[in-house]
Amino acid sequence: MSDRSLHIAWLGAGPAARETGGVPGVATELLRGLALRGHRIDCHRPGSGHALPDRLDGVENVTFIWGTSDWRWSSWYNRTRIGAFVSGLLSRGFASVRLRRQVARRHREDPYDVVYQFSNIESLAVPASLAHSVPLVIHPETHIMGELRFMISERRLALRCQPAYTLLIAVAVMSVRSLVQRLSIRRARLLVCISGVFRDHLVRDYGFPLERTVVVPNPVQLGRFDEADLTREIGAPPTILVLGRIAVRKGVEDVVAVARTLLERGIDVRILVIGRTSLFSDYTKLLEDLPPENSEFLGAIPPAEVPAMLARSDLLLQASKYEPFGLTVGEALAAGVPVVATTEVGAIEGVDGSVLSAVRPGDVGGMVAAIAAMLDRLRARPGELRTKARAEAERLFAPDLVCEQISAALERVVEDA
Numbered sequence: 001m002s003d004r005s006l007h008i009a010w011l012g013a014g015p016a017a018r019e020t021g022g023v024p025g026v027a028t029e030l031l032r033g034l035a036l037r038g039h040r041i042d043c044h045r046p047g048s049g050h051a052l053p054d055r056l057d058g059v060e061n062v063t064f065i066w067g068t069s070d071w072r073w074s075s076w077y078n079r080t081r082i083g084a085f086v087s088g089l090l091s092r093g094f095a096s097v098r099l100r101r102q103v104a105r106r107h108r109e110d111p112y113d114v115v116y117q118f119s120n121i122e123s124l125a126v127p128a129s130l131a132h133s134v135p136l137v138i139h140p141e142t143h144i145m146g147e148l149r150f151m152i153s154e155r156r157l158a159l160r161c162q163p164a165y166t167l168l169i170a171v172a173v174m175s176v177r178s179l180v181q182r183l184s185i186r187r188a189r190l191l192v193c194i195s196g197v198f199r200d201h202l203v204r205d206y207g208f209p210l211e212r213t214v215v216v217p218n219p220v221q222l223g224r225f226d227e228a229d230l231t232r233e234i235g236a237p238p239t240i241l242v243l244g245r246i247a248v249r250k251g252v253e254d255v256v257a258v259a260r261t262l263l264e265r266g267i268d269v270r271i272l273v274i275g276r277t278s279l280f281s282d283y284t285k286l287l288e289d290l291p292p293e294n295s296e297f298l299g300a301i302p303p304a305e306v307p308a309m310l311a312r313s314d315l316l317l318q319a320s321k322y323e324p325f326g327l328t329v330g331e332a333l334a335a336g337v338p339v340v341a342t343t344e345v346g347a348i349e350g351v352d353g354s355v356l357s358a359v360r361p362g363d364v365g366g367m368v369a370a371i372a373a374m375l376d377r378l379r380a381r382p383g384e385l386r387t388k389a390r391a392e393a394e395r396l397f398a399p400d401l402v403c404e405q406i407s408a409a410l411e412r413v414v415e416d417a
Contacts, residue, residue: 003411004411004414005038005039005040006039006040006113006114006410006411006414007039007040007042007110007111007112007113007114008034008039008040008041008042008112008113008114008115008116008410009042009044009103009106009107009112009114009115009116009130009134010031010041010042010043010044010116010118011044011096011099011103011115011116011117011118011123011125011126012117012118012119012120012139013027013118013119013120013141014027014031014043014045014064014118015027015028015031015052015053015056016028016053017050017051017052017053018053018303018304021221021224021303021306021327021328021331022303022327023119023141025221025303025327026141026218026219026327027118027119028053028055028056028221029055029219029220029221029399029402029403030118030219030399030402030403030406031043031056031059031062032055032056032059032062032399033219033399033400033402033403033404033406033407034403034406034407035059035060035061035062036059036403037403037404037407038061039061039407039410040061040063041061041062041063041116042063042065042106042112043062043063043064043065044065044099044102044103044125045064045065045066046096046098046099046125047066048066052064055221065099065102065106096122096124096125097124097125099125100125100126100127101127103125103126103127103130104127104129104130107127107129107130107134111134112130112134113134113414114134114135114136114137114410114413114414115130115134115135115136115137116137116139116410117136117137117138117139117188118139118141119139119140119141120140121138121140121143121144121181121184121185122177122180122181122184123136123138123184123187123188126187131187134417135189135190135413135414135417136187136188136189137188137189137190137191137192137409137410137413138185138188138190138191138192139191139192139194139406140191140193140194140202140324141194141218141324141325142324143181143198143201143202143205143206143324144174144177144178144181145178145181145182145201145205145206146201146205146249146322146324147174147248147249147322148171148174148175148178149322150248150249150321150322151167151170151171151174151248151249151281152171154248154249155167157248157253157283157286158248158281158283160285160286161282161283161284161285161286162281162282166280169280170280170281173280181206182205182206182207185202185206185208186208188208188212189212189413189417190212190213190214190409190413191208191212191213191214192213192214192216192406192409193213193214193215193216194215194216194217194218194324194325194346195215195217195324195325195346195347195349196215196346196349197324197343197344197345197346197349198324198325198346199213199215201322201324214405214409216402216405216406216409217325217330217346217347217349217396217397217402218325218327218330218347218397218402219397219398219399219401219402219403220327220330220331220334220393220397220398220399221399222334222393222394222397222398222399224306224307224331224334225307225310225311225331225334225335225336225390225393227307227308227311228307228310228311228334228335228336228386228390229311229336230336230383230386230387230390231382231383231386232336232382232386233382234314234375234378234379234382235270235312235314237268237269237270237294238268238269238270238314238315238375238378239269239270239271239272239312239313239314239315240269240270240271240272240313240314240315240316240317240371241272241274241309241310241313241315241316241317241332241337242255242271242272242273242274242275242316242317242318242319243274243275243306243309243310243316243328243332244275244318244320244326244328245275245276245277245278245281246273246275246276246277246282246283246284246286246287246297247277247278247281247282247283248278248281248283249320249321249322249323250283250319250320250321250323251319251320251321251342251361251362252283252286252287252319253283253286254319254362254364254367255271255273255317255319256286256287256289256290257364258271258317258319258364258367258368258371259271259290259291259294259295260289260291261364261365261368262294262368262371263291263293263294265368267368267371267372267375268294269294269371269375270294270295270296271290271294271295271296271317272295272296272298272309272313273287273290273295273296273297273298274297274298274299274300274301274309275299275300276299276300284297306331307331307335310331310332310335310337311335311336313332313335313337314337314338314375314378315337315338315339315340315371315374315375315378316328316329316332316337316338316339316340316341317339317340317341317367317371318339318340318341318342318345319341319342319361319367320341320342320344320345320361321342321344321361321362322344323342323344323345323346323347324346325345325346325347326341326345326346326347326348327347329341329345329347329348329351330347330393330396330397332389333351333355333389333390333392333393333397334389334390334393334394334397335389335390336385336386336387336389336390337386337389338355338356338357338374338377338378338385338386338389339351339355339356339357339389340356340357340359340367340370340371340374341356341357341358341359342358342359342360342361342362342363343358343359343360343361344361345358347397350396351392351396352388352392354377354385354388355385355388355389355392356392357370357371357373357374
């Protein structure tokens, strides 16, 4: 239990209807963990309501207040992916603004100690009556300036894969959002940053004071990966899993180059690429250049199948050029899978070097060498490395540990207000 029970107004992203990874899964773990520490949370959601994941059943202290957004995938405004991207942003924005009245009313009836804006930097649902009297804590999962930077730098890749108008619309929307975020972030009393590398981006790009930040990693629901066999031998051939969006800044072109180089050097592996596109970026055309002799693109899989897929894999490759965290890294370690990742992947911070190899973004040769070295270590002592990987996930990403750190940070903010 925490030293002080806080009344928290939760804004931004929330849980999905089913147990899942990603941002909704992180929201579930944070809500559950903070509530179990004795904090009372009003979770204000812009949508019109949906079922909640089982992990929140019976958890006291969490109240959901639903909004009025009736945005639907099957509607006319979602006939194209870029249309769904724009209409979804507009719908959530308008619904968040309408939430202000509800947030203000509940604050009058039972005052909030802190406003907690999760995932998004834009705090559109914070009413003026709270803005100057209640401390605002922002806990972003990405920042639009980072997304925009790579959309522009990778424009030639993007134009190989999708129409020019898609890129132009996405850049225009992201440019506006970047400006809004740069203004919105100044209102925060504290930034909860999910990695040190992400904090550096936020401080540099948005001019936020370093002294008003704290680094706390995302939680991983470790129980999803309890069935993984930590004593299993390396595969013949070993399976290298690439798990994440097939989109801008994910290093998709580098994954293709790694696969071709491994084949040319006679390093026997099986590379499986799994993921879906984003609404504003689709790089799947690049995967047509994967060598079929050692690689395969499987498309998207349901989140419920991710633990089993990781349990059958030997190594995770995360080639991102910008990655505030990279939840798949924590999930891979929880399943006993060592990782090769770039230094831009936030989740690798603090991970023991025996189960992690870090290389510079875009360094294909470095990735190939790291993969070969890690597979050699895994062949020599598979049980030791897999057990160590799991231990690192428990040490760094256990929900209880993460929520304890966030709870302490929130209490300090309230005390200093």
